[in-house]
Amino acid sequence: MKRLQLQRWSGSVLSAQARTGGRLQQRLYYAIRHQSTASPAAPAGNDQLVKKQPQAPSISSPHSQKSRYRLPSPPVEAARESAKLAALHARLYLPSRLPLETLARSLVHPSADPNPNFNNESLATLGHDLLTYYASEHLICSYPRLPLTVIFAAMYAYVGPKTLAAMAREWGVESVAAPGGEVDPGYLQFQRLAPGTDVNPETITGTERPHDDEPTWRKSVTSRVVYDNEYGDPVKGPVDPSELAERDAQTSQGVTVEEANASFVSAVMGSIYLHAGRPAAKRFFEQHFLSRHLNISDLFNFSQPARDLARLCARENFEAPVARIVSETGRKSRSPVFVVGIYSGQDKLGEGAGASLLEAHFRAAVAALKGWYLYNPLDVRVPSSMEEEGAAPWKPVHVDLGEVIV
Amino acid sequence: MRPSLRLLNLEVPSLQGPRALYVCSGCRQEARPRPIVARQFLRHASNADSLSERVRRKIWGTDNPPGVEDPYGGQGALERKFKNQQAQKQEQAPEPAPVEDLPLVDDSYEPATTWKGLERIGHLDRWNDAPRTEVDTYESFSLKKKIYKKGPLNLAAHQTAVEICMMHALDKPLLSICSVAEHEKPVFKMIWKCKIQPNGTWDKALEYPNQEAEKSLVYIFEQIGGQPAAPVAEEAAAEQTEEDTEALELVDFNEPVSQTPIAPFFGYQDARDPGCLTLPLTDADTKFAFLKRFSQLTGHYFPDPVIHQISTVQQAVAYVQGELKPKPKKLAEHLAENEGLQGMPNVKIFGKRRTTLHKDDEMGRKKIIEAELRARGLL
Numbered sequence: 001m002k003r004l005q006l007q008r009w010s011g012s013v014l015s016a017q018a019r020t021g022g023r024l025q026q027r028l029y030y031a032i033r034h035q036s037t038a039s040p041a042a043p044a045g046n047d048q049l050v051k052k053q054p055q056a057p058s059i060s061s062p063h064s065q066k067s068r069y070r071l072p073s074p075p076v077e078a079a080r081e082s083a084k085l086a087a088l089h090a091r092l093y094l095p096s097r098l099p100l101e102t103l104a105r106s107l108v109h110p111s112a113d114p115n116p117n118f119n120n121e122s123l124a125t126l127g128h129d130l131l132t133y134y135a136s137e138h139l140i141c142s143y144p145r146l147p148l149t150v151i152f153a154a155m156y157a158y159v160g161p162k163t164l165a166a167m168a169r170e171w172g173v174e175s176v177a178a179p180g181g182e183v184d185p186g187y188l189q190f191q192r193l194a195p196g197t198d199v200n201p202e203t204i205t206g207t208e209r210p211h212d213d214e215p216t217w218r219k220s221v222t223s224r225v226v227y228d229n230e231y232g233d234p235v236k237g238p239v240d241p242s243e244l245a246e247r248d249a250q251t252s253q254g255v256t257v258e259e260a261n262a263s264f265v266s267a268v269m270g271s272i273y274l275h276a277g278r279p280a281a282k283r284f285f286e287q288h289f290l291s292r293h294l295n296i297s298d299l300f301n302f303s304q305p306a307r308d309l310a311r312l313c314a315r316e317n318f319e320a321p322v323a324r325i326v327s328e329t330g331r332k333s334r335s336p337v338f339v340v341g342i343y344s345g346q347d348k349l350g351e352g353a354g355a356s357l358l359e360a361h362f363r364a365a366v367a368a369l370k371g372w373y374l375y376n377p378l379d380v381r382v383p384s385s386m387e388e389e390g391a392a393p394w395k396p397v398h399v400d401l402g403e404v405i406v
Numbered sequence: 407m408r409p410s411l412r413l414l415n416l417e418v419p420s421l422q423g424p425r426a427l428y429v430c431s432g433c434r435q436e437a438r439p440r441p442i443v444a445r446q447f448l449r450h451a452s453n454a455d456s457l458s459e460r461v462r463r464k465i466w467g468t469d470n471p472p473g474v475e476d477p478y479g480g481q482g483a484l485e486r487k488f489k490n491q492q493a494q495k496q497e498q499a500p501e502p503a504p505v506e507d508l509p510l511v512d513d514s515y516e517p518a519t520t521w522k523g524l525e526r527i528g529h530l531d532r533w534n535d536a537p538r539t540e541v542d543t544y545e546s547f548s549l550k551k552k553i554y555k556k557g558p559l560n561l562a563a564h565q566t567a568v569e570i571c572m573m574h575a576l577d578k579p580l581l582s583i584c585s586v587a588e589h590e591k592p593v594f595k596m597i598w599k600c601k602i603q604p605n606g607t608w609d610k611a612l613e614y615p616n617q618e619a620e621k622s623l624v625y626i627f628e629q630i631g632g633q634p635a636a637p638v639a640e641e642a643a644a645e646q647t648e649e650d651t652e653a654l655e656l657v658d659f660n661e662p663v664s665q666t667p668i669a670p671f672f673g674y675q676d677a678r679d680p681g682c683l684t685l686p687l688t689d690a691d692t693k694f695a696f697l698k699r700f701s702q703l704t705g706h707y708f709p710d711p712v713i714h715q716i717s718t719v720q721q722a723v724a725y726v727q728g729e730l731k732p733k734p735k736k737l738a739e740h741l742a743e744n745e746g747l748q749g750m751p752n753v754k755i756f757g758k759r760r761t762t763l764h765k766d767d768e769m770g771r772k773k774i775i776e777a778e779l780r781a782r783g784l785l
Binding site: 069080081083084086087090100174176177178179180182183184187189 | 750751752753754766767768769770771772773774
């Protein structure tokens with residue numbers, strides 16, 4: 001595998017001169033409009049002061065405190081003055097090669113500053129891709145038999161927006177009341193949603209999925225891999241550059257705290273990758289994301305485990321599963337306990353205890369299925385470990401067929 | 407019911423029978439330290455019908471119960487002592503002589519019910535409208551504006567030293583020099599030209615630039631603080647004295663100059679001779695006179711502990727100059743000078759207290775508040 005020239009690449013992302021790649025490309029057509037910081041595309045409801053003051057053609061003296069009110073986000077040199085930012089940098093134990101200015105930039109959500117040179121959208125895009133890549137390869141390699149729904153749920157639990165927002169809160173990142181040039185760069189800057197806005201629209205339309213306007217049609221789990229995002233949720237398709245202005249207008253209406261926090265954490269990941277390199281980014285991922293304990297066995301949700309188990313045994317050419325009572329006590333009492341084991345031939349697949357025979361049987365089947373799905377090979381290597389110096393030759397990891405389709 | 411009364415009710419049966427009703431020690435303690443009078447009131451409200459008496463009657467069933475009159479031991483030791491003392495006092499105190507009724511009260515006196523017809527006391531007219539008199543004006547003893555520069559301070563010290571030396575030499579009251587707020591320019595120039603021998607004594611340290619200056623200076627300083635006794639002995643001096651006073655008025659150095667000059671010390675920048683700094687301030691009168699005159703000329707105030715410490719002219723000048731560079735008193739200044747804190751990027755030191763307004767500004771809330779206030783016309 002060819003190694004990427006990180007420094008060169010980082011320059012292109014940071015300067016926003018030559019930007020390539022999926023979501024970034026969308027910006028490219030539109031970025032010209034935002035080259036001035038005092039941009040005419042400043043959100044309408046952004047702040048009243050900006051509206052009242054005459055628009056400055058250029059920022060002549062960004063050092064004066066008064067002119068900062070005209071900026072949509074704090075100037076770059078303010079990052080060195082902020083104690084909050086330095087404290088955050090030290091608290092996260094970020095590498096010293098990651099400058100405070102980049103950390104300040106990663107705290108600016110596009111809803112606060114639409115200029116892509118000063119907001120964290122590019123960093124967040126990179127960081128988001130890195131996070132989902134590392135999380136998915138970790139999940140698939142360490143649990144090769146997980147059902148797809150469980151993988152989606154685990155991905156959401158590892159790097160989903162709720163988790164990222166919780167992490168940002170744990171890191172002690174506070175948000176501004178309203179973005180502007182005078183705010184401390186140590187705060188997370190974004191335009192807040194107006195009160196009363198519906199943050200969870202019922203159905204998302206405009207996805208790439210064919211017939212997505214038919215809510216009653218069945219959506220297969222496998223199709224979610226293709227059409228939906230990494231968490232299995234429907235996502236809007238790519239926007240035509242001509243309609244990008246409309247989307248930006250929507251963004252300027254404000255975003256949720258959760259979304260802004262998630263973009264910050266992703267941007268931190270991206271900036272670590274750009275400034276300190278891939279090993280530092282991976283270490284950061286392991287220390288902050290994989291270290292969070294996630295009990296994957298809780299993510300399962302079986303409706304008919306006995307049937308699933310029978311299909312599984314049939315697929316794997318095992319003998320048909322048979323449930324037997326291992327032990328029981330107090331059958332005629334008020335609280336009996338049955339212990340049921342499920343056997344395939346001579347092998348016991350699972351065991352479960354319950355207050356009734358049916359419950360015990362159900363639990364035994366669930367235990368057997370979990371035992372199969374939660375298979376965890378030892379000494380897992382993930383594909384990204386091949387990028388390390390002097391890595392051993394790659395041996396393909398075992399990835400199972402997946403769940404049983406009934 | 408008052409707590410003390412309630413407790414009394416509880417206490418009475420508990421003392422006589424088994425302790426059926428329990429009173430906690432705290433409440434009992436609270437009830438105990440009653441003043442003697444109050445206790446007396448409670449116990450012997452009237453000797454005939456006191457509570458204890460009634461209880462005893464009820465117990466015995468007769469109006470004359472046997473036993474001690476007061477089952478609780480009667481009056482305490484303190485009460486008895488107090489009573490004895492009072493009785494002794496009454497015995498010892500001589501009977502006041504009968505005072506004859508003096509005619510203090512006039513029979514024709516009639517207390518006034520209204521102000522009409524009463525004698526009026528105080529300013530008869532409206533005081534505010536009256537023009538300003540000499541008494542009303544206030545003039546500060548010392549300078550209105552303190553002198554901080556080193557040169558003028560030395561000038562003031564030199565002038566004070568020369569003046570005090572002159573007063574010493576002429577054997578006049580030292581403090582009378584303070585009546586001269588400011589000299590005329592030629593007089594000041596002569597003082598400026600005078601020299602003071604280092605490490606000299608106050609009455610001999612002065613060196614005049616020439617005979618003429620010495621004469622005129624002595625002549626001028628003779629006028630200060632009243633005429634000395636010896637020179638006025640001559641009889642023929644009567645006319646001369648008048649002439650002197652006229653000359654005095656012409657020179658006009660003896661009266662405080664009300665209008666402020668353009669520059670203090672007539673534009674002189676520094677003293678010619680630093681010899682005055684070595685003069686000792688050990689004599690209490692000299693020290694007081696010097697410091698009084700010096701503070702009059704410079705506007706600086708000397709607190710008592712400082713006066714006590716000062717022993718030379720040099721120290722007095724140094725104290726006034728030390729005020730020029732005061733120690734940083736604010737904690738913020740101390741912290742700002744701390745190099746360890748300066749090197750920390752996550753520590754920021756502000757000269758002023760951070761208020762909610764600053765926090766609002768940092769969080770971007772201030773501009774919203776201001777805009778809303780403007781929209782409502784409140785700003």
